Amino acid sequence: MEQSWIADRLAELGKKKLELAQALGLPPTRVSEILRGRRDIHVSELLPLARCLEMDPMTVLLLCAPPPAHLRPPEPAAPPPADLADDEQAWLAAFRALPEAERERWLRAVRNF
Structure with missing residues (x-):
């Protein structure tokens, strides 16, 4: 699932993908894969992601999860x-x-x- 909202939020905050990569402990290529929907966000990355994006962790969780089947x-x-x-x-x-x-x-x- 594409995560373009992450890139939008980074831009709002004036942050770079490199900052997000450092916050998540991932190489920048992995962050690019996440943004393009080629890699899922692991549960262990949700809290660092929320902190970097200055967002509520529950909001980040809901945005990262695919919608329910119905x-x-x-x-x-x-x-x-x-x-x-x-x-x-x-x-x-x-x-x-x-x-x-x-x-x-x-x-x-x-x-x-």
């Missing part, structure tokens, strides 16, 4: 197979639009039919 945008559904009739495609699209738990309930019902 708040993430849904994955794009694959297009229906071309060999389905129009009404079959409509049924499949409606099924795919259901929440995961509801789809599982319907699948169980069909399997037990």
